Amino acid sequence: xxxxxxxxxxxLTGLLISAVRLEDCxxxxxxxxxxxxxxxVTHCDALAIDKIANPGTVVSFESDITGKRMRKTISSLETxxxxxxxxxxxxxxxxxxxxxQKINGFGGSFTDAAGFNIFSLPENMSRRLLxxxxxxxxxxxxxxxxxxxxxxxxxxxxxxxxxxxxFDLKHFALAPEDHLYKIPMIRMATNFTNRQLKLLASxxxxxxxxKTNNRHNGMGIIRGDPGGPYYRTLAKYHIKxxxxxxxxxxxxxxxxxxxxxxxxxxPHWHNPSVGASPEMIRDWIKHDLGPLLESSGYGKDKLxxxxxxxxxxxxxxxxxxxxxxxxxNKFVSGVGIHWYEYGFEPYTPMNLVHESYPDKFLISTEAxxxxxxxxxxxxxxNWTRAExxxxxxxxxxxxxxxxxxxWNLALDPLGGPNYVLNVADSAILVDAKxxxxxxxxxxxxxxxxxxxxxxxxxxxxxxxxxxxPMIKVTAFLDTxxxxxxxxLNRKEEAIVASIAGVTNEPFQVALSPRSIKTxxxxxxxxxxxxxxx
Numbered sequence: 001x002x003x004x005x006x007x008x009x010x011x012l013t014g015l016l017i018s019a020v021r022l023e024d025c026x027x028x029x030x031x032x033x034x035x036x037x038x039x040x041v042t043h044c045d046a047l048a049i050d051k052i053a054n055p056g057t058v059v060s061f062e063s064d065i066t067g068k069r070m071r072k073t074i075s076s077l078e079t080x081x082x083x084x085x086x087x088x089x090x091x092x093x094x095x096x097x098x099x100x101q102k103i104n105g106f107g108g109s110f111t112d113a114a115g116f117n118i119f120s121l122p123e124n125m126s127r128r129l130l131x132x133x134x135x136x137x138x139x140x141x142x143x144x145x146x147x148x149x150x151x152x153x154x155x156x157x158x159x160x161x162x163x164x165x166x167f168d169l170k171h172f173a174l175a176p177e178d179h180l181y182k183i184p185m186i187r188m189a190t191n192f193t194n195r196q197l198k199l200l201a202s203x204x205x206x207x208x209x210x211k212t213n214n215r216h217n218g219m220g221i222i223r224g225d226p227g228g229p230y231y232r233t234l235a236k237y238h239i240k241x242x243x244x245x246x247x248x249x250x251x252x253x254x255x256x257x258x259x260x261x262x263x264x265x266x267p268h269w270h271n272p273s274v275g276a277s278p279e280m281i282r283d284w285i286k287h288d289l290g291p292l293l294e295s296s297g298y299g300k301d302k303l304x305x306x307x308x309x310x311x312x313x314x315x316x317x318x319x320x321x322x323x324x325x326x327x328x329n330k331f332v333s334g335v336g337i338h339w340y341e342y343g344f345e346p347y348t349p350m351n352l353v354h355e356s357y358p359d360k361f362l363i364s365t366e367a368x369x370x371x372x373x374x375x376x377x378x379x380x381x382n383w384t385r386a387e388x389x390x391x392x393x394x395x396x397x398x399x400x401x402x403x404x405x406x407w408n409l410a411l412d413p414l415g416g417p418n419y420v421l422n423v424a425d426s427a428i429l430v431d432a433k434x435x436x437x438x439x440x441x442x443x444x445x446x447x448x449x450x451x452x453x454x455x456x457x458x459x460x461x462x463x464x465x466x467x468x469p470m471i472k473v474t475a476f477l478d479t480x481x482x483x484x485x486x487x488l489n490r491k492e493e494a495i496v497a498s499i500a501g502v503t504n505e506p507f508q509v510a511l512s513p514r515s516i517k518t519x520x521x522x523x524x525x526x527x528x529x530x531x532x533x
Contacts, residue, residue, distance in 0.1 A: 025069050028438070034381025035067045036429075036438035044128050045069070045439070048137035051452060053482060053520040058507065063444045064515035065383040070444060080507035082498055089495035090466045094475045094483065094502050096523065098461030103476070104363055104402040105198055106450035107143025108133060108427070110189075113153035113417050114409040115181020120432035127188060129428060129437055133409060135192040139447035142195040142455050145365065145405050146182055146252075148203040148241050149175070150216065151259075152271040152422045153408055157205070157216040160241070164209040167233045172240045185409070186250055195455060198253035200365065200405070201241060202309060204260075205272035206234055216272040217420070220264060226283035234274075235288040239296045242303070254304035256336050256365060257281050257289070261318075262310055270420045278321035281307065282328045290331030304333035309365050311338050315349040323357050336365035337401075339392050340372075350399035361402045367392065368407035369442065370415060370425030377415040377423045383514060385425060386441035390488045390516050393449050394472040397459060406446060410437065448518045452484050462501070471495065478520075485519040487511055 024045040025037035037045050047070060053059040056077050061070045082088070108114075118126050132138040149159045154177065163171040190197050205216040210230050213220030223230040242252055257276075264275025276284070285305070293299060308318045315337060323329045335353055350362055369385040370377050379385060393404045408426045415423030427443040453476055460475045460483070470490035478484050483502045489495050489511040500506035502521045511517050 025439075027067055028381075030381045032379075033065060033383060034379070035383070036381045036440055037069060037443075038436055038438060039125065039128065039132075040436045041122055041125060044125075044132070046132075046137040047139060047447065047451065049451075051478075051520060052480065053522045055522050057522070058509070059520040060509065060517055061448065062512060062515055062517045063386070063441070063448065064512045066512070068512070068515070070447065075509075077503055077505075077507055080509065082506045082508050087496070088498040088508060090464055090468075090471065091498040091500060091506075092462055092464045092466075092473055092475070092485070093500045094485070095461045095463075096477070096483070096501060099477065100459040100461060101361070101400050101402050103453050103455055103457040103459075104361060105142035105195075105455045106404050106446065106453070107141040107145065107198070107200075108406040108409040109145040109147070109366070110182045110185045111147060111151055111153040111408050112155060112177045112181050113411060115177070115185055116155065116417060117410045117412050117430035117432065118185065119181065121430060121437065122435060125435065125437065129410060129430075130185060130188045131192045132428070132439065132443075134189040134197070136194050138192070138451075139443065140193070140195065140451045140454070141189070142193065142450070143198045143200060143253075143403060143405055144186060144189055145200045145202060146186070146245075147259075148201050148238065149205060150177070150272050151204045152420045153411075153416070153418050154272075155417050155419055157272060157419070159205065159207040159216065161207050161237070162209070166207075167229050167236075169233065169236055169240050172237070172244070174244050183245075183248060183250065198455075199250065200306070201238075201252050201255040202259045202365070203238065203256075203274070206237055206274055210234055210237075211274060217270060218264075218273070219267050219269050219275060220273075221275045221280070222284075226280060227287040231284050232288050232292075235284070235292045238289065239292055239298070242298060243296075252303060254306050254334065256306045256309040257285065259309050259366075260311075260338065262314055271422065278318040281318070282322040282325050285322070285331055286325060286327040290328065293331065300331065300333055305331055306334040306336045306363070306365065307332050309336040309338065311341050312347070312349055313341055316352060319353045319357070323360065329357075332360060334361040334363055334402075336363055337396070339364060339367040347395045347399040350396070350401065354400040362396075362400050363402050364392070364396050364404040366405060366407055368424045368426065370423070372422075378411070378413060378425050378429065380413075380429065380438065381440060382425075383441045386445035386516070387488065387490050387514070389442050389445045390448065390486075391472055391490070393446075394474045394486065394488060397449075397474050397476075404446075404449070406442075445516055448486055448516050452478065452486075452518050452520070454479050457484065473497070481523065483519075483521040483523050485521065487517045487519070489513065489515050489517075
């Protein structure tokens with residue numbers, strides 16, 4: 001289980017490298033330029049910020065490697081207007097009439113590990129942590145992913161019906177983990193958000209008697225063929241989960257077909273899983289899952305079915321082979337993508353799916369840093385991980401993505417609990433022993449998108465002359481009629497961006513080295529064009 005031993009030692013012993021106060025964020029510094037904002041029983045920074053820009057101004061929020069966290073600046077357009085004698089690093093021209101996909105939202109996952117960590121804190125801190133994610137004074141998440149049963153980020157394997165041969169699922173019952181962790185987190189998030197909370201359910205592993213290997217983990221598929229009793233029961237299993245949560249007043253916005261179906265086809269796969277080829281999923285949807293969803297009151301007008309829920313390199317393979325079948329296609333609303341090939345270039349598979357199936361939305365359904373290789377586990381306060389998040393989010397959005405869902409809402413200093421030792425990093429880390437939690441740079445990177453791009457925001461087309469691979473930009477029209485521009489500078493030196501097409505005259509903004517900046521630009525002359533599909 002590789003992880004940064006020195007970082008772990010620092011956390012577990014409570015050794016304070018240095019602590020300073022920066023505005024409302026109480027900063028704690030760790031080795032290798034690691035900076036976090038510390039929350040304890042009496043103090044936690046909040047993001048209760050005004051997101052409206054007055055006419056004649058540009059409002060910016062910047063976070064960077066030196067410790068800025070959503071640093072707000074209000075500038076007059078007059079002072080930002082370009083002097084032709086001043087050079088710019090690049091020019092971005094936004095086309096306000098070129099309106100593309102709408103945002104579904106941003107969010108994180110209500111895993112068992114997240115619940116275990118969050119509820120290990122004093123009650124007021126548990127509430128504050130979820131408010132940091134979903135509240136109007138937090139980063140305003142609008143999506144929550146909910147595992148159907150266990151994941152690797154559980155403390156043990158479990159499902160909701162382990163009575164062999166119970167094809168009618170008479171013994172189906174939610175687990176203690178649902179009542180202790182998932183449901184309380186969902187209810188808190190619902191109470192805190194001023195947006196409609198969209199819940200997305202995903203299955204890792206079904207009851208073991210449905211699988212060929214008779215185990216939650218490892219390589220194994222559903223017994224028999226789609227249309228048969230085992231696949232039919234798998235569809236019923238999804239319906240039972242939706243029904244049980246509905247009885248508790250918790251409706252779902254979407255489900256995915258199967259989480260990472262290619263994983264369960266691999267020998268020595270350690271995570272809870274069920275393997276499925278695209279052809280298996282296609283036939284299961286058209287013979288079992290799709291019709292049963294409709295007959296149970298969960299048709300497309302009530303619940304979205306998202307396919308794939310897998311890595312980018314398999315996107316075309318799964319999407320094409322499922323969606324080319326009209327009987328399966330008619331039940332599907334969206335396509336989910338996991339980021340575990342970060343750096344996968346180009347992102348053109350997303351373009352190809354959109355071009356072939358423009359009525360299906362694309363959304364990133366799972367992401368986390370520190371998930372494998374030599375960099376597995378927690379790197380507390382690491383700014384590079386904030387940059388990789390922002391990089392992937394911008395690329396997804398610029399290739400027709402409608403949102404981005406982080407993995408665990410909170411982990412412990414070791415990157416768990418995870419019963420298969422597949423530890424990872426998280427935007428928030430909980431040190432229950434010392435009654436503190438740490439808001440990492442990744443948390444604020446996510447906020448540069450989730451707080452400003454509310455559901456219904458529309459991506460705007462743009463052109464640019466960026467010739468450096470460490471710079472990324474995107475632009476949106478928010479639900480208040482303002483233009484939101486998000487810029488990422490991964491260079492070691494400051495840059496200057498010229499923004500044209502939004503206001504009467506182009507204007508310039510500076511970005512600090514290694515920084516993320518969100519701009520709010522008021523605009524009263526937007527075209528009334530409708531979004532492109």
